[in-house]
Every structure is written in structure tokens, then in C-alpha cells.
Amino acid sequence: MTGTMKVGAIISPGKVKVVQVNKPKPGVGEVLVKVKACALCTWEQRVFSGAKQVPLPYLGGHEVVGEIAELGNGVHSRWKVGNKVAIRTLAHCGECYYCQQGEDNLCEQIGKLPRPVLEMDGIGGLSEYLIARPSQLFRLSPELDFTIGAFSEPLACVIHSIEKAHLKIGNDVVIVGAGIMGLLHLLLAKKLATRVIVCEVNAKRRQLAKELGADFVINSAEENAVEVVKSLTDGRGADAVIHTTAIAEVAAEAIEMAGKMGRVIMYGSFYPDKPISVSPNYIHNSQIVITGAVSPSTEDFLKATRLLNYGIINPAPFIQAVFPLADIQEAFQLASKPDTFRVIVSF
Ligand SMILES: [Zn+2]
Ligand SMILES: [Zn+2]
Missing domain, CATH: 3.90.180.10 (Medium-chain alcohol dehydrogenases, catalytic domain)
Structure with a gap:
């Protein structure tokens, strides 16, 4: 041919x-x-x-x-x-x-x-x-x-990310940003029986996050998102924070939302890329883990296509x-x- x-x-x-x-x-x-x-x-x-x-x-x-x-x-x-x-x-x-x-x-x-x-x-x-x-x-x-x-590909990327958060049933998860990637994280996190808090400045997206199962939504433009997350978690901070925006300053805030032993995932790429300041003592004292998630592996793709084929994620x-x-x-x-x-x- x-x-x-x-x-x-x-x-x-x-x-x-x-x-x-x-x-x-x-x-x-x-x-x-x-x-x-x-x-x-x-x-x-x-x-x-x-x-x-x-x-x-x-x-x-x-x-x-x-x-x-x-x-x-x-x-x-x-x-x-x-x-x-x-x-x-x-x-x-x-x-x-x-x-x-x-x-x-x-x-x-x-x-x-x-x-x-x-x-x-x-x-x-x-x-x-x-x-x-x-x-x-x-x-x-x-x-x-x-x-x-x-x-399949975006869902596989999200699977790669969410598995790095090592979620346990009943964990508190914050998803920063409710664009398509944040919302795919939300769908998966709810399947894993966690409590999900979504931070998003856009009202329409906050509404969609609610409809898709978010337990709480925070308007980060009007509320102090770090404080709201702390108050929702008895002052501890979240077990996992998944940052899906492209804004470096927001990523710094995401780190502050994590409680002791919290896992912070930098999911999206940053544009423009700007250094942020992180307190090394905060990492020392809290034992938080800050990591990234880039591109899907072969295994993630297999999982993503299975979730779509069986209608587990729509x-x-x-x-x-x-x-x-x-x-x-x-x-x-x-x-x-x-x-x-x-x-x-x-x-
Ligand atoms: Zn893509
Ligand atoms: Zn290779």
C-alpha cells in the first residue's frame, strides 16, 4: 500500500x-x-x-x-x-x-x-x-x-501521577486546578475512596468539580486556600496534594497545603518556569515528599485503556x-x- x-x-x-x-x-x-x-x-x-x-x-x-x-x-x-x-x-x-x-x-x-x-x-x-x-x-x-x-493518553498521564500520591482509603486529597487534568484526577481519586478538595478560580469549573464528586471546592482567588485546607483537615494539611496548573507561585502554595507525610505531585509543566522557595526545614520536620509526574509509562496506558473500555472512567x-x-x-x-x-x- x-x-x-x-x-x-x-x-x-x-x-x-x-x-x-x-x-x-x-x-x-x-x-x-x-x-x-x-x-x-x-x-x-x-x-x-x-x-x-x-x-x-x-x-x-x-x-x-x-x-x-x-x-x-x-x-x-x-x-x-x-x-x-x-x-x-x-x-x-x-x-x-x-x-x-x-x-x-x-x-x-x-x-x-x-x-x-x-x-x-x-x-x-x-x-x-x-x-x-x-x-x-x-x-x-x-x-x-x-x-x-x-x-487514553491524558488518563494514562493522570494514572501515573495519582499512583505517585500513594492514596489510602479515607485520605484527604487536594487537587489544585480543575482543568481537564485536575478533573480527571478528581474522578480517579473518588474511585479510590478519598475525600477530595478542589481549588479553582473559575466558577464554572468549580461547579463541574462539584458535579463530578468533589467533596469541597475552594475559590483560591477569594479565599486563602492553604488556610481552608488546614481548617478542613483539623489543622493537619492534606495527605496528598496534586498540582495541575502551570503557575509556579501556585505550586509553592500547594506544598504548604500538605500535612506531615504528605505527598505533593507537580503534575503539570510550568509555563513560564520560575523557581519557588520552599522551606527545607518544613520538608525536614514534616517528612513531606515532593515529586513530579511526567508522561505515561506503558503500564499506565494499559490501565487507562482498561478504565475506558470498562466504563470505569467516563x-x-x-x-x-x-x-x-x-x-x-x-x-x-x-x-x-x-x-x-x-x-x-x-x-
Ligand atoms: Zn496530552
Ligand atoms: Zn530507554
Whole structure:
């Protein structure tokens, strides 16, 4: 199978265009996936706006699902043409220090392995077809809508994060920020039988957090969030704090919300990145653990697809809009507006 395919490439800041490139052919041990849906994440939005500078044209898309279209030689018979799959586009080497310890989200080769589309740089999910190794594929149930399946990657990121919080039944958890990532944390934390306090400045998002099961919501613009968390926890502070905003100053506050033995997770990337001050004595005396969560591992992806396949987590409230590839400019413009949830490009 040869020929060309359409991709949605960012060609200049604020401009994305459908262009034709060569359609890839699966090599030995590879499969060709017909992409069905790809969601636009913060990374793509930052490249689109010009905030993140990368060589252009750039082909984004890492929240991607599709259907197996062609099998290369040597692919195991468990995979069939027509299988619905989520793709972990973050290819890892399997050979480095971190991969060999099972921490493949920290692979030394991330971002350095060959890109799927030769004509341009980028992760490549916004393409009609994508080459993958079977180890990057995770089954989606035949009944699952592709727009729901497109949440496999963000949900896997959130699973990676929440497992670092080592939650116990009955724990007090603070989630700072009720964007889509904060709210996915909320859904998981409630499944783990914890009491969840959500801090968010936007009234609509606070309301949605309540509807999705938050036990308390704090308007951090009007209330002293650290004090409210302390008063809700008998002065102790929370057992875990998950920080999902991009604002460094807010992260400093998140650390103050943790009680003794508390786990603080820096989930989101910070933009702009600014140093914050932390009292080393506070860490010494309280034994809090401050850590981060970056990208999903293979195991996280497996768990995420299982949660979606079995309907344990339903991300439907987070779908803002679905656009066909032809309207990708409109899709990027909507996704880049503040306070929008996931915009999905369908193929
Ligand atoms: Zn993402
Ligand atoms: Zn590696």
C-alpha cells in the first residue's frame, strides 16, 4: 500500500494546514494504523500559538486512536486488521537505564527516536495513518467511541501521577486546578475512596468539580486556600496534594497545603518556569515528599485503556467539540481559547 496521505501540520504561528505527504509503509514488526481521532493537547496549542518554538512545519498529535489497517511481516497473530487501538506515541528504547528499570516514561531516548512522518518533525498523530510497533498499541473495545478512546493518553498521564500520591482509603486529597487534568484526577481519586478538595478560580469549573464528586471546592482567588485546607483537615494539611496548573507561585502554595507525610505531585509543566522557595526545614520536620509526574509509562496506558473500555472512567464531560481534519484550523483556534476542554480532530 503506497501513495499519499493528509496530515494537519502547523506551518506558521497561528496557522495550521492540511498537507499531503507520503503514506508510510509498515516494515518488519510494524503495523500501520488508520487514525480515527486525535485530541489537541496543551503541547500542540503552545506550538500553534508560537509560545513553544520548534522547527516548522510541525506535525503534532499524541492523544491518538485508530484502527489497524495493515500488518508488517513478523507481527504476532494476536493483532488483526480492524482492531481498535490507542497508540502510545512516546516511543521508548527499551535498552536504557530507566527503561530497564520499568520506568519507560523517563527513557533517555524520548524525543530522539525517528519521527513517524519523514517530511516534518513532530509526534505525528494528526495524520491519516501512523506507523507503530505493537508494543505501543493498547486495545480499545469494539464498542468504545473513538472520541472517548482519545482520552487514553491524558488518563494514562493522570494514572501515573495519582499512583505517585500513594492514596489510602479515607485520605484527604487536594487537587489544585480543575482543568481537564485536575478533573480527571478528581474522578480517579473518588474511585479510590478519598475525600477530595478542589481549588479553582473559575466558577464554572468549580461547579463541574462539584458535579463530578468533589467533596469541597475552594475559590483560591477569594479565599486563602492553604488556610481552608488546614481548617478542613483539623489543622493537619492534606495527605496528598496534586498540582495541575502551570503557575509556579501556585505550586509553592500547594506544598504548604500538605500535612506531615504528605505527598505533593507537580503534575503539570510550568509555563513560564520560575523557581519557588520552599522551606527545607518544613520538608525536614514534616517528612513531606515532593515529586513530579511526567508522561505515561506503558503500564499506565494499559490501565487507562482498561478504565475506558470498562466504563470505569467516563471522560465524556470533557469533550468540547469534534472537528473533521478539513476544519483543523478552526479546531486549533477553539482549543487555544482559555477554558475550553478537549477539542478532537476526527479522521
Ligand atoms: Zn496530552
Ligand atoms: Zn530507554
